[in-house]
Amino acid sequence: MNIFHRRWISSLILLTIMFAGLSCAHRTAGKQDTAITPAEDEKRSAEYQQGLQEAKKIVVARVNGTAITLNDLINRMNQLSSSYIPESHQRTPEIDQAVKQEALDILIFRELAVQEAIRQGLKIPPEALDNFIQNLKKDMGSEDAFNDYLKKTDSTEESLKKEFERNQLFDMIASKEIYLQAENKEVPSIEKRKKEWESELKNNATIEILLEEVEKKLKEGAGKPGGK
Numbered sequence: 001m002n003i004f005h006r007r008w009i010s011s012l013i014l015l016t017i018m019f020a021g022l023s024c025a026h027r028t029a030g031k032q033d034t035a036i037t038p039a040e041d042e043k044r045s046a047e048y049q050q051g052l053q054e055a056k057k058i059v060v061a062r063v064n065g066t067a068i069t070l071n072d073l074i075n076r077m078n079q080l081s082s083s084y085i086p087e088s089h090q091r092t093p094e095i096d097q098a099v100k101q102e103a104l105d106i107l108i109f110r111e112l113a114v115q116e117a118i119r120q121g122l123k124i125p126p127e128a129l130d131n132f133i134q135n136l137k138k139d140m141g142s143e144d145a146f147n148d149y150l151k152k153t154d155s156t157e158e159s160l161k162k163e164f165e166r167n168q169l170f171d172m173i174a175s176k177e178i179y180l181q182a183e184n185k186e187v188p189s190i191e192k193r194k195k196e197w198e199s200e201l202k203n204n205a206t207i208e209i210l211l212e213e214v215e216k217k218l219k220e221g222a223g224k225p226g227g228k
Contacts, residue, residue: 052071062206
């Protein structure tokens with residue numbers, strides 16, 4: 001099974017965990033490593049694409065009016081899951097909640113940080129964004145492979161540039177407000193300065209958490225005939 005397949009199956013598992021119960025998730029997880037037929041692969045890919053489209057429309061939080069989507073949350077949960085889930089791959093409600101909460105906290109903090117970077121006038125040169133795309137195409141080996149990646153992930157060159165730009169802005173503002181501030185103010189630790197700055201950002205922000213409401217609606221929908 002290739003990396004992409006592991007990634008989207010992982011996303012489906014996390015969706016199932018959050019909104020359809022652990023028992024179903026464990027059954028899915030148990031099938032991860034078994035061989036799948038081309039027809040099953042195509043069906044799962046189609047299901048993933050449909051789920052991806054829906055996840056991008058569902059807002060789980062807003063930070064000063066900017067939406068954080070279910071898709072953003074799932075992607076971040078995927079990144080964090082390996083540090084929480086033991087080698088046995090056995091999930092518990094406590095683990096699921098911890099992964100979900102940390103993922104949401106990170107997304108909110110990063111959004112606040114990027115907004116602050118923009119407020120301070122930090123910018124990424126356009127040529128850096130173009131170089132990022134060119135290097136990505138080179139790493140993938142061909143234009144066709146790159147286009148296939150765009151299709152499978154429901155991305156565009158512009159959306160990839162935007163994501164790269166936001167990551168760069170976050171790194172720039174974090175370096176300025178956390179690392180340099182920690183050095184200049186002789187804060188005992190980087191982590192302490194990070195918490196101080198995060199608190200400062202949140203005190204001046206309007207943050208709406210909609211995840212609980214979203215989960216409730218999705219669970220209610222899953223319980224109706226046809227799952228809608």
